[in-house]
Amino acid sequence: MTTLTEARPPVTEEKAPRRVALRPGAWVVWGAVVFFLLILVGIVGAVVVNSFGKKWFGGWLPKGWTTHWYGATWKEFDLGSVLTVTLEVAIAVVVVSVIVGVPAAYALARRNFPGKRVLMVAFLLPILIPPITYGVPLATVLYKFHLAGKLSGVILANLVPAVPFVILVMTPFIEQIDPKIEAAARMCGAKTWVIFTRILGPLLIPGMLAAAILVLVRTVGMFELTFLTAGADSQTLVVALYYSVSAAGIRAQQEIDAMAVIYTLSMLVLLVVALRFVNPTQLVTQIKERD
Amino acid sequence: MSQTKISELRLDHVTREFGGVRALDGLDLTITGGEFVALLGPSGCGKSTALNCLAGLLPLTGGAISLDDRRIDGLPPEQRGFGMVFQNYALFPHMSVRGNIGFGLRMAKVPKADARRRVEDALNLVQLTDHADKFPGQLSGGQQQRVAIARAIVMEPPLVLMDEPLSNLDAKLRLEMRTEIKRIHQTLGLTTVYVTHDQEEALSLADRLVLLREGRVQQIGSPEHVYTEPANRFVAGFMGYRNELELPVKQVNEKTVVLDGLGDGGLTGVRRDDLGGRAVAAIRPEDFTVGTGPNATEVAVEVVEYQGREQAIQARTDDGVELHLRAGTRLAPGDRVTVSVPPERVLVFAAESPAAPEEVA
């Protein structure tokens, strides 16, 4: 056993110098992040403070506080049901657009076929062309088939830009995944559907999450198409919000702010819920980074 | 997915091109059920391509594949029901080892309890029980490879395709895994197509060897056949006839031939080709013996490599011909020794016979 260890001085207990000091680049980046966040706090803070303020005629803070504005808007727009509708629409659009969009993105990412360019343009157009142009005829079609004026119409109309959006976002994600992994799944007898749900699904979660969040944001914020196809009981929050911002007439600034805060809060809840479930960093890499 | 056994798998002129270059060029092969076929050939000769075509992962550029007289080359991989061990493993990064191995069983809707048992068995087989809950990213190379093997084998598919499944394992483990693969192959009556670059593995496992070169078959035959009677100079070179001595032909007999330039009496060997003016004698290093005997010649030892009980020797004759041989006795560079080789161990090919390529395009 003499070969096992060689004579050597005792190991020094001193810790190796680690790369702890941040490089200048890092300082700049983190500085920029902090700056951005400060601005953000200011912007959000100003609105939130005002929405609770009684009167704010300049000065650092309003004179007096109240929650009256929230009650007022809530009542005026019956926000309870509006929020429910918004939630339903948002979730339906996200789910359907992901289900329809991801397979299409898959085909676009994995295959080069004649006519692909034309198809890409066809998928790009709904994102590029403002709804002004196609909103009314689209709504006509939907009314004709008795789909508009209720939830289904709002959902369908919002899907028009959402599906291409998902396709566009997901294509690079799918390109990143090694096709060999799919091949392996097929060799295990997995059909296309299973490949999507069991193999690509989990690997694409960060991408789908990103796409879903963005679609969600766009849907909740999509005024024109929603308005054109909504019925009395299928209004979404943004319609109410736009009304309060740009409709004729007088309303308290605080009330608008209160509504904006409600809008943001409801989106925030959705976002945080989404982020709780999945982290926007890829599972795979996470595991790799553990070493 | 047919879990029934295969009775015949036929490849008819299977061809696959990549951008005009034929990676696989008219492969004709009939595999009978329960056979263990090994694909051999230099790096880049089309072995993986052949497996991928068989599995249905690459569309064919030409030819046909039929299983028991049913054309299957149009079938998607999941409907062929073959198992495959990928050269690069292709493990599911988001599933634990257990999840990876059990995936196929879940697909086949094997009852939970049964599946669990089979997964545990497979884990045991590849000696990964302790790592069952790790993810592929947390495994060593060899561990990953074993997961890939287990994942394919646990399905007990009628046809298993294995692409260098043991390349990252140490000698001891490789031996064990090899035995296991053989055992499974036999007990389950599977048909196996196996790619390896390890001759010993190929020889000991396979019923039949297929030698490929630049996408074209060079020889198909039993291990012994290929080993002792390589069809051409390329196969000989690839099968371990490391000494390829290009020498002028002195005398051609019916079965044997005498070449000039090695030893005093020339080099007598077995004739394998029609011969022109020059020929190539192919000799395995281990067929040389140190000491006088047939075809004796004196050489100077140049390089000695330690290889345990034996040494790998590079030596040179006085005529400047380089020889590779193995010696059990200790030699040192500079030593002069006489070596000999029995004529039946010397294969003589025409110099034009396809050579083991320096470069495989």
Add this chain to the structure above:
Amino acid sequence: MSQTKISELRLDHVTREFGGVRALDGLDLTITGGEFVALLGPSGCGKSTALNCLAGLLPLTGGAISLDDRRIDGLPPEQRGFGMVFQNYALFPHMSVRGNIGFGLRMAKVPKADARRRVEDALNLVQLTDHADKFPGQLSGGQQQRVAIARAIVMEPPLVLMDEPLSNLDAKLRLEMRTEIKRIHQTLGLTTVYVTHDQEEALSLADRLVLLREGRVQQIGSPEHVYTEPANRFVAGFMGYRNELELPVKQVNEKTVVLDGLGDGGLTGVRRDDLGGRAVAAIRPEDFTVGTGPNATEVAVEVVEYQGREQAIQARTDDGVELHLRAGTRLAPGDRVTVSVPPERVLVFAAESPAAPEEVA
């Protein structure tokens, strides 16, 4: 990046944990400049981990690495200037073969013309000139591996770390590449740390072998030393002493020992440990000879594997002890033969000596 040669690289108690499990446990090793060190050990024993720690890709959990008495374990990999061939290649998928190989030279701002020449040389070396413009995704497994080798070697780094660089190459090519690696190592005076699972490779290439098991060093020594005098039962098993026969001790002498149960006169071997009641005799299959001689015993042949000139035999004594041996003569299952082994080729360890693990945790 220091292109100067290394004079001494010292690993002091280098330790690396993954979530509490020690993949590398107090590795002490001093590598002198120009040395060729091979790391050996079963799959998952920590070889890649050791290389990664050396390269600076994994932070240490404990211990220190010093290069010529300078602590380097805090340095980022790019400042260490070591070259590395990754076990999984890690080729840049968006660069051509040429681009991959030339990457390091571009980073080092080697003049264009010079770099081009060196890349071409490296391409030549790994026989990929014809594939120079392909992308990694278009290469076969072995071709990718050769790119990985070329990419590391073209830099001529003072220390090269190679993680199973030849595992996906065929025998012929492996032999050639092995020679090239050795040649480069010698002509450039590089220091090389080499992981392999191929014993022959390790024995013939390395100046020194390091045997690892579960992250701990088992033996460090010259190939011959490790081969003939394994430090313990584990090393013996790993180095090819495939027969590990646990038998009762009959008689203990100063240097030798006689065990009960094999042959009539017992099994005489070299004593390597202090012995208790039972001991383990480690014997290589190739050390058995068919025929009478010392330690003769009669066995029944059970399994015969074709391995070319030789056969791998699995046989059993009348006492039920299983033996692995090799035979040049043809045997068939059921044959009864007498086999013998010289006592100096039988190593006897205490039964408690660490065994080659069935399962490597």
Add this chain to the structure above:
Amino acid sequence: SPNSGGGAKDVTPDKVPDNPKNPVTLNIIDVAGNLQLTQGMIDEFVKAHSKVIKKVTYTKATAPELPGKIKAQQSAGQVQIGLVLTGTDGLSAGIDQNLWVKTDDYSSRIGNPNYQAPAAKMQELAQGHGMELVYSPAGPLIEYNPQKVPNPPTTTQELLAWAKAHPKKFQYARPANSGPGRTFLMGLPYLLGDSNPKDPKTGWTKTWSYLQDLGKYVDYYPSKTSETMTNLANGSADMIATMTGWDINPRALGQVPPGVKVTYLKGMHWVTDAQYAVIPRGVSADVVSADIQLIKWMLTPQQQAKAYDTGYFYPGPAVNGVTVSMAPQKSQQVIQQFGRPEYDRWISQFPMETSLPAEQQTAAFDQWDRTVGGGKVHK
């Protein structure tokens, strides 16, 4: 074509029953903020006439998008909106595109509302395709902070001089997005004595050059009236354009300090404003019937009194004979506290002009955008 009612089929008046066969669910869409004034009236109607309307749903939206929505429904033959409450913009867009039912056909059933004279003029803008519900003389008025502006301007020239002396302290919002902004714009031709106050393209030479001069001292044009109010409140502006409702209501809401004052410029003509109820073509006979009854109800003096609200559209009622004292208690209290007695005087004192028809308004906004708001680019 975009200008037709598409597939909308009109019900002819003879098909419209006096009472709906079945009580209807009425979808009311408000694009003018009109519900603030009229929701009380409607709710009371529904309570009192559950046989006519069993339920109302309210939708609020902005005017511009409304025609598109109605048109989509009409082209599909699926009109779901039963009644629209709109300002002049939505009204005339719909008239242009033939979206509204001709209410004149039902004048016998509605009866002749006893409109005040200026309100009656505003009703003419509806061209028989809608009924005016509320009315306000609006503006233009100047609102200022008396602490900063002890002597408010009394003429346009004084205003210009003041603005010059106090750059960036006078503000009015972009007319296209602001009631006071557009009232100021439409009132200026009268104040300046332009050749044709009804024709912004050719008849407003003085107005345009005045606004350009004034623009030199205007910091920027907010895109919402409320922002001018905020600026007045926090001191970044000292004088802004306003109108009656925008003077009273924000102070009542606490947006603007109660102490600010309002004045007018010499030569003032009121530019009146009104809001209407219109019925989209293509609704069922029952809905038309319910609409007619509802409109009639809303035009009774008792209901009209609710239009005083909190000074939001001051005064509000469109018909004669409605006094503050008839309004709900809360209205009375707000008007008492934040109303200005001088308004009644000014309303009777100055001539009333209807606001421009939508087309001319658009032209005026466009011109303003090009030459005043965007003028700085081209100079």
Add this chain to the structure above:
Amino acid sequence: MASSAVVRPRIALRHRLAERGVDRTLLLLLPAVVFVVALFIYPFVYGLQLSFQPQPGSEAVSRYGSGPFADYRNFFGDAYLRDTIWTTLKIGLPAALFNVLASVPIAYRMRGRFRGKRTVTTILVVPITLGTVLTAEGLLAFMGPTGWLNRILLDIGIVDHPVRLTHNYWGVVFSLVITGFPFAFLLTLSYLTGIDPTLERAAATLGAGWWQRFRTITLPLLAPGLAITFCLSFVLAFSVFPSAIMVGEPARQTRVISIAAFHAAFEQYDYSMASAIAMIMGAVELIVIGLVLGWRARLYRGATGGKG
């Protein structure tokens, strides 16, 4: 053998098609294509043909007659309209570029593992929920002349008059950055984490410093994703509308093309002109995106990890 000889041509065709990328995988496109055709193509074609039918009595017709291109000629003939393209590009391009470029280094830093990473990520993504209205209101309140920001600046003494940060070009750009950055960041971060870190390690052993690793390994592998991120950010920024009005100077500096379209559609009720403007808008975007995607097509796109 006879039977297989008969079917051979059919199968060969299938293989040939597969070689060109036509196989059953393309069926996956079907739902999306059906969707786009059913719900988008008809309305879009309707809008397109509308843009070639100038509205009688409109300004375009009075100037350029009732030919199919009158609306387009009107748009390009009127500097006030034509300039909106330039104005929009001037806002949209820098904002989109900034969002994408700024998100790269931050996302790059966020890849590694550190405590609180999830929190920081979430906080950076949160502004996505603000919506244009809150952003606009917040900008006006916070950055307005009497807002907190100006108060702070005045109190510190950096400036002696309030700085105008709203109701001009910058106001709109700020609002686009605040809502657009998280968008770009979220995408970039997700694309970035799909890249196998081993590749960077390999580059490190070849002597590449962090910047070189980033430039030669990470960036090229990220580029296809960045291209898409840029396209989407650009589309968002190019179609900026509410904030151009609320925090911009809608008559002048921030008179973006969608204001012109809105004006035509909803103030003049000239839908054909609005369609024409929208088509022009789409065309401009398509040109920019076409350039970017054309560039993307030339990049490496494929697996960015794994063995080989």
